[in-house]
Amino acid sequence: MQNFKHYRAFQIDPDGHVFGCINLVCSDDEQAKREAAALALVNRIELWRLDKQLAQFDLPPEVVRQ
Structure with a gap:
């Protein structure tokens, strides 16, 4: 049985404030990072598990320029 x-993928606004949270249920950290990276097409994302930040994903450069 898989564990x-x-x-949590926190959505970060341009001023650096959290404005939303997306709950993810994944088999491991790598899957969670892939799913969180896909969310960074619209907003900056910080990925957390409990009290540990696992990764941060910035907007792609082409989105920032717009």
Whole structure:
């Protein structure tokens, strides 16, 4: 039986404030990072598991220029 873990992908506005949170349930940290990276097409994302920040994903350069 596979053991799933809970993660949170926090949406960060241009001023650096959290304005939303997306809950992710993934099999491991690598899957969570892939899913969080896909969310960074619209907003900057910080990926957390419990009290540990696992990754930060910035907007692609072509989105920032617009």
